[in-house]
Amino acid sequence: MRLKGKVAVATGVCGGIGQSIVRKLVDEGARVVAVDLSQDSLDELKAGYGDEVTVTTADVTNYQDVEAMITTAIKKYGQVDIVINNAGIAFPKPLLDHDPDKDFNAITAVNQKGVYHGILAAGKAMQKQGNGGVIINTSSVYGNMASELSFTYNVSKAAVDMMTKCAALEYGPQKIRVCAVAPGRVDTPMLHQYKDLGLWEHIRREQMRDEFTTPEEIANVIAFLASDEANCINGTTVYASDGFENFKYPLKSG
Numbered sequence: 672m673r674l675k676g677k678v679a680v681a682t683g684v685c686g687g688i689g690q691s692i693v694r695k696l697v698d699e700g701a702r703v704v705a706v707d708l709s710q711d712s713l714d715e716l717k718a719g720y721g722d723e724v725t726v727t728t729a730d731v732t733n734y735q736d737v738e739a740m741i742t743t744a745i746k747k748y749g750q751v752d753i754v755i756n757n758a759g760i761a762f763p764k765p766l767l768d769h770d771p772d773k774d775f776n777a778i779t780a781v782n783q784k785g786v787y788h789g790i791l792a793a794g795k796a797m798q799k800q801g802n803g804g805v806i807i808n809t810s811s812v813y814g815n816m817a818s819e820l821s822f823t824y825n826v827s828k829a830a831v832d833m834m835t836k837c838a839a840l841e842y843g844p845q846k847i848r849v850c851a852v853a854p855g856r857v858d859t860p861m862l863h864q865y866k867d868l869g870l871w872e873h874i875r876r877e878q879m880r881d882e883f884t885t886p887e888e889i890a891n892v893i894a895f896l897a898s899d900e901a902n903c904i905n906g907t908t909v910y911a912s913d914g915f916e917n918f919k920y921p922l923k924s925g
């Protein structure tokens with residue numbers, strides 16, 4: 672139980688990776704404030720847990736909502752030790768089809784500004800507590816790789832990587848670590864959009880293991896980063912991607 676006695680807040684918990692994050696944090700002994708947009712989906716999630724999980728709605732694009740989710744953790748469990756900024760959206764679309772009044776802002780608001788809100792609200796609360804903490808942001812290999820159909824998504828994840836570094840530097844004196852995890856291709860509802868585009872088999876074949884990374888595998892890395900075992904990891908993005916970013920269409924031998 673690497674997180675016994677810790678209190679965590681995680682966003683995007685009703686999605687593929689988020690559900691696994693909550694499961695893993697609880698299995699490691701943490702109490703968790705689980706955050707997403709829809710009360711119905713949160714109620715469904717909550718049904719699988721007891722008092723160790725509290726659900727609350729928040730839209731991460733709204734700073735007051737994000738502050739409120741941190742306050743919920745402090746009111747309910749007395750403290751906040753870990754904040755996981757995991758909520759994200761993606762809409763595969765060619766750049767030339769973008770509506771300049773909509774597309775860039777929609778993704779940036781959640782993936783970039785939402786993470787900024789989480790870093791800021793968590794930092795303020797942890798500074799006030801005075802005993803450090805850990806902030807983990809869900810990035811992507813696409814924060815560091817170009818790809819078609821995902822211009823704004825990639826830009827937003829590059830911003831997540833840079834916010835992670837800058838916040839770690841500013842929060843270091845408060846003993847607050849800030850890390851990011853960068854998955855490659857994880858089988859979640861977000862990725863299923865590629866089925867609709869007829870690209871599912873194509874992206875599956877890109878995987879080193881010939882299979883997608885699982886949400887549980889990403890949650891394992893996040894739980895490790897949140898634990899004291901990862902005390903020397905700070906201000907960096909940890910790739911949890913099966914090496915996806917290092918190889919182009921690896922040859923399959925056998």
Ligand SMILES: NC(=O)c1ccc[n+]([C@@H]2O[C@H](COP(=O)([O-])OP(=O)(O)OC[C@H]3O[C@@H](n4cnc5c(N)ncnc54)[C@H](O)[C@@H]3O)[C@@H](O)[C@H]2O)c1
Pocket residue numbers: 682683684685686687688689706707708709729730731732757758759760761781785809810811812853854855856857858859860861862
């Ligand atoms: N699935 C992948 O292959 C993959 C790869 C790399 C990175 N990621 C990242 O992992 C994270 C989780 O993605 P996932 O694959 O589980 O996707 P998902 O679509 O299954 O889940 C995303 C969750 O975020 C929530 N959300 C969206 N907008 C929100 C908002 N404004 N406020 C609060 N919650 C909001 C959604 O309701 C949903 O429950 C995202 O940041 C995503 O960019 C996913």
